[in-house]
Amino acid sequence: MASSVIDLTIRPRGKPIKNLPELITIGREDSTSQIFQKISDASKFSANRLRVTKGSDGSPIPNATDVTVHDTGLRNRSAVDVKDLGPQIAWRTVFIIEYLGPLLVHPLFYYGRPLIYGTSTSPSELQKLSLILVMVHFIKREYETLFVHRFSLATMPAILTLKNFGHYWFLGGMNLAYWTYAPTAPTARASNPLFTYFGLALFVLGELGTLYTHNVLKNLRRPGSTDRGIPRGLGFDLVTCPNYMFEIVAWAGFWLINWSLSTIVFVVVAAIQMALWAQKKERRYRKEFGDKYKRKRFVMLPGIY
Template structure:
């Protein structure tokens, strides 16, 4: 069969082209078309390609006939630009705080021009943050299975800034400073507050890990299968992983009483809620039998 590939940009010098594909619209899949384009233009590897028909994106695994395409029809091509894997993006994002926090915590003379003894609050906060991001790195390598393999390379800088600046430099500098050192009024916390925050943090992090394992087990290796998540946390909300992460950072915020921790909490929760609502709506649209009683992120609320 023949398929015309039209460019989205009128300035394109490569397109339009006509591909001759082995098979019929009922047997030729979207990935066959992408492979043919990549063979003709090696720099346009599959992850850089976006094919659409009347603004509907073509998904891998589906045949052309599923989109009503016939022999001689056309689709629109868009070059998404250089790509980077989501796994690499996450490793870069979480690696920032793992480098920044130890530098500021262990080398205070470089940042505050003096040395001092850290308070228990500062030490507990340091290990909370380090364990959180070490867990995230572990999940990135051994737990997560990504529905989308890549993202535009240019976005890695925007994504990393959220972690490197807000939960990295900004949080570390203001929490580990001499104004919160041992013996200062600002650095003092009761044992009840400290241990209470540790308990909330531990519960939240372990619960977050459990929900990530549940999501991982929904998708067989090497596939993009989507199913309705069920079980711990998911009976109440569509994104319990975001809810439990909110609790973890709430523990850090309550423990430090720092405006920098409060700022990161507000920004992070706001962004996670936007993602949760989008995923919640996607679940309800994709699965007719999706549980109606679930909220997006906050149990019984929203």
Template sequence: MECQRAAVSYLSWALIVGGGAYLLQQTRSCAQYGRYAAEQQRCVRSGLGWFLQEVPAFLVPLLLLLLQGTGTGTGTGTGTGRTLLLCTFMLHYFYRSIIYSFLTRGRPVPLNIVLFAAIFCSLNGFLQGHYLLHCSHSELTWTTSPHLAAGSLLFAVGLTINIHSDNILRNLRKPGEYVYRIPRGGMFEWVSGANFLGEIIEWCGYAVAVWSLPAFAFAFFTACSIGPRAYQHHRDYQKRFEDYPRSRKALIPFIL
């Protein structure tokens, strides 16, 4: 068990260090996908790319849950609160890999991005699932763990913002179009990266609900990886559109 806890700790700190390094790298150049992808890159269709890169974060925890249920897991038993939290994690990736990938009208995704994202999602899916099922001894309940209710509410708010913002962006294009238009409505009235803001809120809520190093590490990595993306999109919108709303911020309403 101590060996398992050490592995979870090392992997969590790797996420934190990796997130900080990625943040520094993004201050110098944009990640090469979406509107910033180089034309000569090998790509896969957008829906297929999103499915392949995101589905491991759904399937790996699901496999861990099934193994736990059949008694082949090596952990201490699954509490209801921890199981629900893992299902919350899986809910996001069910949406992202199954629903979003089917509906998206985005640009083709570079193959190397798909590969790296799939590796990350596999490792993170294992980290979150393994911690909750095998390493966490505390039973989380609404009465004994007030952070569970607060974090779950925050997660629900973030998920709602994320899905609603995705829908706004998707409806800016007709099928097969790759044009860019000014998004309006919802949180886009306040920030250019409303979809990114929603996802960051989601995982901050998840971190509060779980109250663990692995959950915090993932929330931190998420903020470091897609926070700069919101700022890059904000600058791109300002360059593309002379009438882009001047009051709109990049990621945090009224602040940044």
């Protein structure tokens, strides 16, 4: 009868990890999270900054409580490679900080117009509306981060946060704010009310749509689990990621209100990143659910992409 415990050979991959054990003993029916925990306890590194792969084929071993060591195909004296991913930061913390940027920067430019632009004129109604919409959007984002989103990964490498913070603090913050509240901005002049009302309608539709889809995605994942179901409901029959579709709808509405090139730059950069994520998610759904999943021709925008 096979022993209920096995020994795994631990090998460093990349830069050396101090105190990395050469061998660990673990039960066949233990969860793979126990592999991470044993390595973490010995090396004094957080389990979240460790990448563990099978030495035989390089496939990743998940840090999961619902996958056993036996499920991975690891056997006695199997080798596993361990890589240090570097300092990590919690995804929830990343989201909170990046969305905080526009929430701080936009009021600063709006109320600091006399110092920033050297003008004594009051902000226009469109500039006031723009500020309200930006605040609504990012307050909703913060709410979703705290109470709606469930993250499949606990952390991300700290070095990668520079890109996220730059996008929201600079493009969505300083760049968007500077050109929205300037006395020479399109928002400082009267606009066609039809464009304003239509833009406002699109914005509201987009915001409600993203809130709905985020709640659908939340309910697909059990608390404390990374397992997912197949998403269904409004928008999910049209594209892989309707949350990205509604995000673009909301910002298209905002652009119809402020007519700023800075809005287009912010949205285009975001859309490129969302498109890459949507493609990856479509591939993952096809692999994970097989024939149960209705493959999508368009991943983000119906009839376009």
